[in-house]
Amino acid sequence: MSPSSAGPRELLLGDEAVALAAIHAGISGAFAYPGTPSTEILEYIQRQAVPGISACWSTNEKVAYEEALGMSYAGHRALVSMKHVGLNVAADPFMNSGITGVNGGLVLAVADDPGMHSSQNEQDSRIYARFAMLPCLEPCDQQMAYDMVRQAFDISERLGLPVMVRLVTRLAHSRAVVATKEPRPPDPRPPAEGRAWILLPVNARVGYRRLVDRQVEVRAAVAELGCSRREGAPGNGLAVIAAGIAWNYLLECHLGGEELPPSLRVSGYPLCEEGIAGILAAAEEVLVLEDGYPFIEETIQGFPPRDRPRIRGRLDGTLPRTGELTPDLVRAALERAGHEVREVEGPVAPRPPVLCSGCPHADTLEALNAAMRAVPGGRAFSDIGCYTLGALPPLEAIHTCVDMGASIGMAVGAARAGLRPSLAVIGDSTFMHSGMTPLVDAAREDTPVTIIILDNSTVGMTGGQPTAATGDELRRVVAGLGVPEEHLRTVVPLPKKREEITRVLVEEMNHPGVSVVIASRTCVQEAKRRARRGRKEATA
Amino acid sequence: MKCDIVLAGVGGQGILSIAAILDAVALKQDFSVKQAEVHGMAQRGGAVQSHLRISDRPIASDLIPQGEAELILSVEPMEALRYLPWLADGGTVVSSASPLVNIPNYPGIEEILATIRRIPRHVLVDSRVLAKEAGNTRAENMVMLGAASPFLPLSTDLLRAEVIAAFASRGDRIAEANGRAFDLGREAAQGARCGPRG
Known part of the structure; x- marks a missing residue:
């Protein structure tokens, strides 16, 4: 690694080093869906609020990747970031972007989570890079993360290909001092032209051949660093x-x-x-x-x-x-002697994460438990979010957690196998991410499933990013997907409303078609953050 | 000089605020710093830790190898015990004596404290009482930072100034309460310090 010139030195998370490098590389936009350990990349870019850089949360990782690809098509540099399992969602555009190639530089920062600190698996994104035949850079530390993201944009534009930068949790979420280099302005190219971007088989065959032939250049570009x-x-x-x-x-x-x-x-x-x-x-x-x-x-x-x-x-x-x-x-x-290591001494109990005190999910899940006792034999398929903690004691209210949006699809499949009642429990953001499409299936066939959307009006687990639709907006989305008004219910998850929620759930669980119950109350952490922001604005 | 610190506590206790203050002061004193922290699911009331490494030479690993931490700084007593495998021979445990009971099977607090007292170099501070005395029950983390300050290779004046700066945006009253919490923690540790002085 070439030594960095003496720019300002900043203490940065690996994620923040990636973000700052992208800003300094002259991006016009950054795209992401929140996911540990990658969330801080887009958050950092948003905090910098650099004029001319668009930095909004996308509805899911596939959308984020496509938006970044569109920005590249238009001739501008773009950063797209996600956690490792997010790349499964974005795999379709990712794989094909090697065949279209890119116009403005396109860098994918993907944060793997070995050890599953906050994930469902520990898949390794390097395999995706090989699968797509695209270059992948893997920094050792925060300084390299900064330097390599800047180099990744150069490589991307030189080769006309997207470049992956792979992080792991310990780099993404660890701070060290980073020396930065002179920022460069965006220098947009004209929008792309020609047939390379139209992946009809006749063009895709040419594009794939080009990608295969370009592997020599890919190897040469990576070999340098x-x-x-x-x-x-x-x-x-x-x-x-x-x-x-x-x-x-x-x-x-x-x-x-x-x-x-x-x-x-x-x-x-x-x-x-x-x-x-x-x-x-x-x-x-x-x-x-x-x-x-x-x-x-x-x-x-x-x-x-x-x-x-x-x-x-x-x-x-x-x-x-x-x-x-x-x-x-x-x-x-390495078979080297270590230090003498103490055992954990004394009484130490595991302390798993829990739902916050006053969490609206707890009220809904308590009511769900009561409803399941009233209509026995069913299952509650669930999803990715804070409410997954509802699987642990004392609630033990949900039965599955597989991937973003799986709750509704699995509930539909189980219902078609005759399982009654078949429920899905999914958050507002996860619903917008990947829950709408399976709901369309359920509504079209009027499949007997009851879907509970926990609308806490934020992406809670990752620290409170805005959600794509909440409240009335969310209700309109659900109605628009074909759920009949009389089976689209709204409840307010509060301790004093638990019996009412149970009653609504039991009614809908007994309905032999699709129903959606939206449990709507703001996340307690998000409510505190909003109050704090309000106070700040009031004093400003 | 190297000082490896395991910061421990429960999600919501402000472990990362302690880390941010230590980071800032270490940089002001021109030390190298690496600080690995935990985000996401683990923050929801579960066990939280951060590895903070300060050195006058370049630091390789973001994680502290087991048996190498000079200091375990814990805002919760049971959490101090969880990370004992990282404590170096002759290392110090600075821990709050005030349990945070948010699990049904929390062990007996007397047994936990007795285990900490058996560690040759330890400081136990009643952070809950001192935070209240300082005027902000949420300042237990700053009490513990103050209690750890005699064991850090960092200037006490710079640490205290950084505490004030860290809370400045919340208003003078809160900032000053946190400064007092730091002072009370430091005094308590100096009174209670056990084992050979370093």
């Missing part, structure tokens, strides 16, 4: 390949002045063949350190095993196959 070799001390024949944040853990284990073994730092994909071949040739045994899937490890293993050193890592059990990488795991894999 994707790998760096430390000669180190040959010692016992061990060499190390460390990617992204794992490089820091490797360094951490050698701070006492011990020399590193021959090591290769990987910070870009496709993997640099020369760098990998070089390190494999230098060793009898290679330890691979990477957070997420054993991506590099599988790539270099080959099949069948060839003449190469023994590869150690997540696949042979040197490191755990699942979960987040830590400096302690790296130390153990």
Whole structure:
């Protein structure tokens, strides 16, 4: 990594370093749907309020990606950010954007969550980059995150392809000082022209061929910054390949002045063949350190095993196959003695997250429990949000949580299998993200499902971002999708209203068609934030 | 010089506010800083921790290896115990003695406090009482920051000034209460300090 020129130094989260770099790279817009650990990227850009940069939350990640692609088509640079599972939602435009190519620079910042601190899985976005045949940069620290996002825009425009920048939770949500460089203004190109953007098969075949042929350039572009070799001390024949944040853990284990073994730092994909071949040739045994899937490890293993050193890592059990990488795991894999570590002593009970005191979801879920007792045999399919905590004691009110919007689709499928009552429990933002389409199915066929929309008027779990529709707006959306007025009910989730909510739920659960109950009361945290903002405005 | 700190507490207790103040002062004193924090689901009343590393040399890992933290600073006593695997030999635990009971199976507080008292270098502070005395029951985190201040490689004056600055936007009354909370915490720690002085 080239040393940064002496710009201002700021203490930034990895997410914020990405955001600031994008601003300095001359973007005209940033697009995202909130999701831990990526939310702070767009939040930071919004806080900077740079004139000429559009920074609004999108309704979901697919929409965010398409909006960014449209901005690129129009000749402007765009940043799109999301969490790893958000890329599943955006996979369709992501995959095809390699075939259309881009006009203005387009960078996708995607934050993986190894260890599942706040996610349903620990999928590794590097596999998506390989799938789409697009370059992926993986910074080791906050400074590299800043530098690499700026480089990613250059690469994107040079190759005419989107570039992925992969973060993991520990980089996204850790602060360090970042030296910034001279910002550059946007310099828009004319809007794109030609057939490349019309993916009819006749054009897509040409575009796909072009993407395949361009892989040589992709490799060359990444090779410049994707790998760096430390000669180190040959010692016992061990060499190390460390990617992204794992490089820091490797360094951490050698701070006492011990020399590193021959090591290769990987910070870009496709993997640099020369760098990998070089390190494999230098060793009898290679330890691979990477957070997420054993991506590099599988790539270099080959099949069948060839003449190469023994590869150690997540696949042979040197490191755990699942979960987040830590400096302690790296130390153990290097077979270095650590410090004497204390056990947890004394009585320590787990303290899982809980719904806030006064949370409207608790009132609705209590009422749901009472209704389920009154009409037994049913299931409540649920979704992604604070209310997923309703699965834990004492509420234990919901039965599933799979992905954004799955509650309604699964309730429909279960109802068609004869399950009665079949309920869906989904938040307002999740409903707008991915709940509308399955509701259209339910309404068209008048499938006997009861859908509870918990309208707390914000995206609560990620810290209170605005939701796409709430209150009357939300009600109109639901009615517009074909839910009959007499089975579109609104309740106010308060402790004193629980019996009334239960009664409404029981009525709708007994209705042999589609019904929607909107439970509408503002999130208690959001209400506090609004009051604080109001006070600030009043004093200003 | 390196000082690795595990900050601990319960979501909503203001752990990240402590971290932000430590970050700012460490930078003013030209130290390197890395600070890993937890956002999202874990913030909802659950156990929350942040790894904060301060050094006069470059810092490699964002996470503190186990057995290397000079200090565990906890705004809640049971949470102090949760992170003992990170405590270095000879490290200090500075913890609130005031339990936050939001789970049905919260253990007996006497046993928790007795465990903390068995750690050779520990400070237990009744942060709830002191925050009330300072005039803001929400300032327990600043009481604990004050209690930790004798163990930090950071200037007490700069820390206190940063506390005031951090709460300035909430009005003078709240800022001053937090400053008092810091002072009361510091005094309590100096009175209660156990084990060999560092």
